[in-house]
Amino acid sequence: MIERSYDVVIVGSGAGGGTVAQALAPACREGLRVAVLEWGPKLREDEYTGREAEMAERLYFDSGGVLTRDGTMTLAFGRAYGGSTVVYTGTSLPLPAEVLGRWGVSGLAHDDLLARSKKYMTENNVHLLEGDRINDNNRLFARACRRLGYRVEQFPINVKGCKGSGLCNLGCPNAAKQGTNRVQLPAAEASGVEVITNCKVERIGSRECVATVANPPWGEPSRSEPGEYLVRARAIVVAAGAVNSPALLLRSRLPANLPALGRYVTTHPALILVGEHDRPISNFHGHPKSYYCDHFVASGRFLLETCMYFPFTTAKNLIGFGPEHAELMSRLDRMQMILVLAIDPALPDNRVTVSPTGEPVVNYRFTDGVLDALVESQRAAARIFFAAGCRRVHAPAGLSFFIGAEDVGRLDERITREAFKLGKVSISSAHLMGGCRMGADAGTSVTDAWGQVHGFPWLFVADGSLFPACAEINPYVTIMALADRVAERVRARLPELPR
Numbered sequence: 377m378i379e380r381s382y383d384v385v386i387v388g389s390g391a392g393g394g395t396v397a398q399a400l401a402p403a404c405r406e407g408l409r410v411a412v413l414e415w416g417p418k419l420r421e422d423e424y425t426g427r428e429a430e431m432a433e434r435l436y437f438d439s440g441g442v443l444t445r446d447g448t449m450t451l452a453f454g455r456a457y458g459g460s461t462v463v464y465t466g467t468s469l470p471l472p473a474e475v476l477g478r479w480g481v482s483g484l485a486h487d488d489l490l491a492r493s494k495k496y497m498t499e500n501n502v503h504l505l506e507g508d509r510i511n512d513n514n515r516l517f518a519r520a521c522r523r524l525g526y527r528v529e530q531f532p533i534n535v536k537g538c539k540g541s542g543l544c545n546l547g548c549p550n551a552a553k554q555g556t557n558r559v560q561l562p563a564a565e566a567s568g569v570e571v572i573t574n575c576k577v578e579r580i581g582s583r584e585c586v587a588t589v590a591n592p593p594w595g596e597p598s599r600s601e602p603g604e605y606l607v608r609a610r611a612i613v614v615a616a617g618a619v620n621s622p623a624l625l626l627r628s629r630l631p632a633n634l635p636a637l638g639r640y641v642t643t644h645p646a647l648i649l650v651g652e653h654d655r656p657i658s659n660f661h662g663h664p665k666s667y668y669c670d671h672f673v674a675s676g677r678f679l680l681e682t683c684m685y686f687p688f689t690t691a692k693n694l695i696g697f698g699p700e701h702a703e704l705m706s707r708l709d710r711m712q713m714i715l716v717l718a719i720d721p722a723l724p725d726n727r728v729t730v731s732p733t734g735e736p737v738v739n740y741r742f743t744d745g746v747l748d749a750l751v752e753s754q755r756a757a758a759r760i761f762f763a764a765g766c767r768r769v770h771a772p773a774g775l776s777f778f779i780g781a782e783d784v785g786r787l788d789e790r791i792t793r794e795a796f797k798l799g800k801v802s803i804s805s806a807h808l809m810g811g812c813r814m815g816a817d818a819g820t821s822v823t824d825a826w827g828q829v830h831g832f833p834w835l836f837v838a839d840g841s842l843f844p845a846c847a848e849i850n851p852y853v854t855i856m857a858l859a860d861r862v863a864e865r866v867r868a869r870l871p872e873l874p875r
């Protein structure tokens with residue numbers, strides 16, 4: 377086994393890990409040794425081809441199709457230099473004060489979180505997109521929401537030189553999206569942080585990690601030679617994402633009593649809904665996600681966003697097979713699309729466990745409230761499609777494959793809870809949260825409000841797994857703000873930690 381030692385090791389380079397790496401980087405100039413161990417590859421610029429199957433395989437765990445244990449939901453999360461920020465859409469919202477209030481983490485104040493969020497929003501060039509990047513798919517959504525009296529807002533996006541190619545979720549081929557792969561990690565490396573890609577951390581022991589480096593057929597080779605490593609560190613920051621961080625800690629079998637580890641996972645379960653216009657609209661050109669409607673967050677517990685998915689993903693998300701499916705898919709150029717996200721409760725039995733071989737298993741049960749929200753959200757989306765001029769819509773809980781404009785007054789009868797069958801509808805999640813939740817009580821949380829694991833002064837968590845409950849909005853800005861706090865605490869704690 378090859379041995380290495382550092383002052384700080386960070387596991388994972390996504391929104392959380394990349395942020396911690398950059399925040400610790402200035403100390404590298406004074407001799408601090410920091411390494412990021414990242415399972416995924418760093419693709420070369422010419423490898424961002426925008427081809428759906430190829431990019432999914434290279435940038436996502438299981439090509440974006442990790443299934444929950446009972447097979448009712450697919451989970452999409454990235455495996456790359458930059459983690460899921462390589463494939464996210466870049467919509468950038470700070471956590472609302474009311475949500476933080478509901479989280480109820482003592483020691484975590486909204487003004488502190490907001491100030492840190494704003495720092496990263498500025499650094500990542502978050503702004504409202506110019507009119508020429510906003511396509512019909514987005515314009516029609518906003519106009520229809522306003523017509524119906526639904527509150528609608530433009531998303532701030534973190535891009536620089538966006539060409540409107542619409543390929544954000546396949547890794548931006550134009551280097552426009554400002555993820556940690558473009559901003560925080562290069563800055564960290566320039567100051568001396570070592571980012572070791574293609575390096576999977578197998579388990580964590582007392583102030584050490586066991587890791588394996590193996591290069592896939594794509595991307596730059598890792599800066600470390602392939603093999604097994606024992607990596608020692610004074611502090612370890614786990615930022616492997618909301619599925620892999622709890623799984624890593626669970627399979628590490630730390631000598632700890634952490635009953636909440638892996639529990640209280642929330643996923644913001646999502647459905648893709650489709651409306652068909654009788655003429656082509658611009659949908660694949662322009663930024664895919666420019667507007668959201670939070671009108672139903674308080675009453676219906678769901679959020680509506682614009683989206684435009686690629687042919688394979690879209691086909692997979694429609695209900696059924698056969699001629700109607702083929703007919704709708706042949707009209708991709710006429711499609712308007714909406715993503716609905718349900719706000720799910722944090723429950724102890726919605727949890728990550730590990731298989732006998734140490735692989736993560738996500739146990740997730742939909743509550744009646746979430747299923748009701750997903751059905752109601754389809755009716756709201758259908759109203760928006762018809763107000764936007766669609767001739768027919770496709771809803772997973774529809775009594776028929778197509779619902780025509782003549783049914784706009786009867787949507788409660790045409791879209792029903794009875795027709796919404798788990799396992800037959802394609803529910804997905806890209807907002808994974810919880811599993812190492814913050815809190816004061818070691819019985820119901822895993823870390824304190826600064827990400828330090830209860831009972832382990834050298835072990836920290838800095839990613840989406842820290843969320844004690846659903847963020848109710850797109851989460852990456854909040855993850856960066858929390859990771860910034862973790863880095864601050866690691867810096868303060870280091871002098872006390874043995875060399």
Ligand SMILES: Cc1cc2nc3c(=O)[nH]c(=O)nc-3n(C[C@H](O)[C@H](O)[C@H](O)COP(=O)(O)OP(=O)(O)OC[C@H]3O[C@@H](n4cnc5c(N)ncnc54)[C@H](O)[C@@H]3O)c2cc1C
Pocket residue numbers: 387388389390391392393413414415416452453454455456457458459460461463464465466467468469545575576577578615616617618620621624806807808838839840841850851852853855
């Ligand atoms: C398609 C898609 C679109 C999204 N769009 C948005 C959006 O528009 N706005 C928004 O706010 N959020 C969005 N998100 C969510 C956002 O990207 C994530 O919430 C955020 O990136 C999570 O940060 P993280 O640090 O928790 O994990 P990640 O960013 O997923 O990073 C975790 C990293 O850890 C690595 N890792 C895992 N296990 C190990 C191990 N054992 N050893 C070493 N490395 C390991 C992984 O390879 C990965 O690179 C989107 C997500 C997806 C998938």
Ligand code: SF4
Pocket residue numbers: 535537538539540541542543544545547548549550551552553662663664
């Ligand atoms: S729409 Fe903009 S940010 Fe998204 S992939 Fe295209 S150029 Fe990149």
